[in-house]
Amino acid sequence: VTPEVKSFQVGNRVTMATSISCGKCNFCQLGQTNRCSQLTPISYDYPGAFAEFLAIPARGISGGFVVKVPNGLGEEACLAEPISCAVNAQTLAGVKSGDTVVVIGAGPMGAIHTQLARANGAEKIIVTQRSKARLTLAKNFGADAVIDVTTTEPVETVKRLTNGLGADVVIVTAPEASAQEQAFYMVKKGGMVNLFASLPKGSSTLQMDSRLIHYNEIFLSGASDSTAKHMEIALALLSKRLINPGAIITHRLLLTDFHRGIQLLKERKALKVLLKP
Ligand SMILES: [Zn+2]
Structure with a gap:
């Protein structure tokens, strides 16, 4: 000093x-x-x-x-x-008491987002994950439901778990374009998609129908640092x-x-x- x-x-x-x-x-x-x-x-x-x-x-x-x-x-x-990066993201995404939150990706940031969403009062937290090894770890996070996307269609499952409505907030921690695209189909009308993970340069272009965002009045937020x-x-x-x-x-x-x-x-x-x- x-x-x-x-x-x-x-x-x-x-x-x-x-x-x-x-x-x-x-x-x-x-x-x-x-x-x-x-x-x-x-x-x-x-x-x-x-x-x-x-x-x-x-x-x-x-x-x-x-x-x-x-x-x-x-x-x-x-x-x-x-955790501070997740705090920034969930502040921007407005995660609040009673929310249903989907966390896409059960890596370290998925684990942190799950616990933070709970601390922010989320009532139902659904985690989706591809890798088998991490699915097992995800059970320890405190998620209410863990979806293995290799065997279960995640969008329909999220809809089923939310009475057909979709989630209030979907946080994408998996660095994949397909995961980001999927988020817009899982979120409730008027809900929030947070693109927490950055996609690698060169593979960050999304293929999606913007009518979904328009008609479902979906909010979108990024998060960095x-x-x-x-x-x-x-x-x-x-x-x-x-x-x-x-x-x-x-x-x-x-x-x-x-x-x-x-x-x-x-x-x-x-x-x-x-x-x-
Ligand atoms: Zn400055």
């Missing part, structure tokens, strides 16, 4: 909103730092966090991107960053045990086992792998 830093002391446990913004533009002035066009994220513009130590650039501290980890919260505080405010909400959710890290962190390895952790993710045996420095 350099002498000019007054807000933190040696020994403070901290985490951060990892995309440091310019602090000057219209979006930054509004506190929407994730919308800044001059973003400099940790691990892109600065060395990343797969390391024993991470040097936080001065702009990260002066810009308010560093947040203290609440007492009583252990190493699972590392989940705050991905998060702010320090979202990080604070994420840490509070973890502190209050409204999100159970045990259902999301499936493996805890040493940093030296980095490659094994990546392999577990590739084989879809893991959701989040916690690496200990």
Whole structure:
């Protein structure tokens, strides 16, 4: 900690909103730092966090991107960053008490979205998933129904589970165009589709009938990154045990086992792998 830093002391446990913004533009002035066009994220513009130590650039501290980890919260505080991105998305998507929410994709972000939707008061949460390994993991998230899309037609099943209406909110965490297209058929009239996962460059064009959006009065939202405010909400959710890290962190390895952790993710045996420095 350099002498000019007054807000933190040696020994403070901290985490951060990892995309440091310019602090000057219209979006930054509004506190929407994730919308800044001059973003400099940790691990892109600065060395990343797969390391024993991470040097936080001065702009990260002066810009308010560093947040203290609440007492009583252990190493699972590392989940705050991905949770903060889901907080941003569900705020934009307006997930509220009593909602039926479909989460497409039961990967780590599907797990986080499921638990966050519950914390936001969703009454019925339906998860759809393709990979067998992850279907088993999905049962631990707390979803009310898990649809195996390899054996069950997901759109009709969602309709059946919602009295023919469709879901209030559909959150797409699977990075596939077909998953995004499907969302518009699962959502209720006047409902919200949130495209949480980005599609890979070159395969991000959708083939769909826009009449569906028009006549069903469907709302659409994106979601990208998060702010320090979202990080604070994420840490509070973890502190209050409204999100159970045990259902999301499936493996805890040493940093030296980095490659094994990546392999577990590739084989879809893991959701989040916690690496200990
Ligand atoms: Zn800016």
